[in-house]
Amino acid sequence: MKKKILAGLLATAMVIGMVGCGSKETTESSAEVSGDATHIYVLTASEDHGWTGSVATFAKEKVEEINGEGTYSAEVITSADANEQITKIEDIVASGEENIAVVVQPLDDTVQSAIQQLVDAEIPYVAFDRIIDAVSSSAVSNVKGDNEGIGAGAAAYFVSLGLTPGESIYVYEGDTSSVTTLRDNGFTGYLTGELEFNGEKIADDAKWTEDDLNAIAYSGAMNWSRSDTKEAFESLMGDASNAATKWFYAEDDELAMGILEALNGGGIADSTKEAFFANKPVITGCGGLDEYYEVLRGNSYPEISAQCDGLMSVTYSPSMIQTAIQDMIDSLEGKTVEQNHVIECENVTSENVAEYPSF
Numbered sequence: 001m002k003k004k005i006l007a008g009l010l011a012t013a014m015v016i017g018m019v020g021c022g023s024k025e026t027t028e029s030s031a032e033v034s035g036d037a038t039h040i041y042v043l044t045a046s047e048d049h050g051w052t053g054s055v056a057t058f059a060k061e062k063v064e065e066i067n068g069e070g071t072y073s074a075e076v077i078t079s080a081d082a083n084e085q086i087t088k089i090e091d092i093v094a095s096g097e098e099n100i101a102v103v104v105q106p107l108d109d110t111v112q113s114a115i116q117q118l119v120d121a122e123i124p125y126v127a128f129d130r131i132i133d134a135v136s137s138s139a140v141s142n143v144k145g146d147n148e149g150i151g152a153g154a155a156a157y158f159v160s161l162g163l164t165p166g167e168s169i170y171v172y173e174g175d176t177s178s179v180t181t182l183r184d185n186g187f188t189g190y191l192t193g194e195l196e197f198n199g200e201k202i203a204d205d206a207k208w209t210e211d212d213l214n215a216i217a218y219s220g221a222m223n224w225s226r227s228d229t230k231e232a233f234e235s236l237m238g239d240a241s242n243a244a245t246k247w248f249y250a251e252d253d254e255l256a257m258g259i260l261e262a263l264n265g266g267g268i269a270d271s272t273k274e275a276f277f278a279n280k281p282v283i284t285g286c287g288g289l290d291e292y293y294e295v296l297r298g299n300s301y302p303e304i305s306a307q308c309d310g311l312m313s314v315t316y317s318p319s320m321i322q323t324a325i326q327d328m329i330d331s332l333e334g335k336t337v338e339q340n341h342v343i344e345c346e347n348v349t350s351e352n353v354a355e356y357p358s359f
Contacts, residue, residue: 036099038332040066040074041092042325043085043104047078050224050254051287054318054359055105055129062322072329082107089114093121101332103325106130124331128324130179140331141341143324145316147179149345151186152197153314154249154284157347159191159202161282161310163247165212170236172219172229172250172259180221183251183286188213198346217245222255229258234267243275246309248283253292253313256285260301280309286345288317290358296350305350315345318359 042063047056056078063074079085085107092102093114102118102125104111112132118125119138127135131142158169171187174180189195191208222228229250236242250256260283262268263276285292292313294300305311320343331337348356 038072039097039100040072040325040328041100041102042074042076042321043088043102044076044078044321045105045107046080051252051289051316051318051359052105055321057359058319059103059321059325062325066325066329072332074325079107082110085111086114090117093117093123101125101328103128103321103328105321105324106132124328126324126328126331128321137339139339141324141327141337141339143320143327143341143343145320146186146342146345147182147316148186148189148195149197150251150286150314150316151183151188151249152190152195153186153345153347154286154312155187155190156197156200156202157284157310157312157349158247158249158282159206163206165191165206165208166215167247168245169216169247169249170219170242170245171216172222172232172248172255174224174251174255175221180251184218187249188216222258224252224254226254226258226261229255230262230265230267233259233262234265237262237268237272237276240269240272240275243272244279246279246281248281250283250285253285253287253289256283256311256313257289257292259283260295260304263304264301277307280307282310282312283308284312284314286314286316288313288315288348288356288358293348293353293356293358296348296353298350311350313348315348315356317357319357 042059044056044059045052047053056076059076063076066072066074077088079088089104092100100123102123104115104125105128106115109132112134115125115132115135119135124140126141126143127139128143131144136142171184173184186195190197190202191213193202193207219232222232248259250259263273291300295305296311296313298305323343327337327341
């Protein structure tokens with residue numbers, strides 16, 4: 001691998017010239033970094049809102065820690081879309097800098113070509129969250145949450161509250177990506193006994209058959225949008241017969257919030273709401289969104305919560321980016337790093353929500 005020479009202000013000027021204004025976030029170090037120290041570029045989505053925006057926030061925390069220790073230097077570079085991110089990676093490669101490493105949250109699969117350029121330039125990289133199969137074998141580590149585990153966690157929670165084979169379930173899906181496919185498969189895989197959650201499988205007498213799975217209805221892509229889910233739920237409840245469905249698996253906390261906002265608003269007939277709450281519904285999400293955790297804490301939508309049999313969120317925190325950065329550091333220090341690094345998820349309810357950070 002090439003060797004990088006950092007030379008104080010000269011290096012800073014080079015980096016500023018390489019990275020466009022407004023998308024580069026550098027946390028100044030309080031410690032001196034040796035001239036041959038590795039510089040770590042962390043590329044994420046823009047720090048705007050929601051889960052993806054919070055990735056950059058947690059990345060900055062870790063970068064500040066790294067720069068403060070002084071063994072390595074690091075910076076966060078954000079991008080608004082995949083095309084911008086590709087350009088940033090290409091700029092890093094083209095700069096000819098030596099002794100560098102990259103941690104990247106690919107914004108979509110088109111970033112594959114830029115990651116291949118890192119590989120060709122022998123620049124080590126860690127991929128986070130969106131793992132691109134075609135280049136995954138070349139990564140130091142592929143760090144991601146357990147998307148199948150999210151589905152399994154939701155299914156296990158439903159079963160713990162009395163779900164029986166063949167009952168009607170409605171799933172609010174995120175998008176059309178592999179993430180949604182995995183979250184769908186994890187849900188059905190637990191119900192049929194193929195997958196476990198928290199070390200346990202569903203009891204034999206509670207297993208679902210393939211025919212039972214036909215009772216599960218899917219929303220189609222909600223684009224991870226709260227407003228889209230709110231509108232879709234209102235439309236669903238426009239047919240009062242759907243109020244008989246008790247079990248709602250939302251594949252993100254934003255989607256779960258869409259359901260709650262619909263129930264709190266005026267877009268559903270009062271008689272339909274009354275019938276819906278009479279079934280003591282159960283709603284699950286995932287991610288760690290503070291607004292949804294506030295519901296679990298009892299500080300938001302208490303009247304709706306009181307009429308539900310259960311509300312839950314499966315962990316999938318944007319703070320996992322810090323694990324990805326640490327994997328790169330561990331690799332630079334010669335430690336063994338798991339290439340397929342899947343971070344297990346847990347179920348968060350009103351009973352244990354105080355134990356988990358939110359964003």
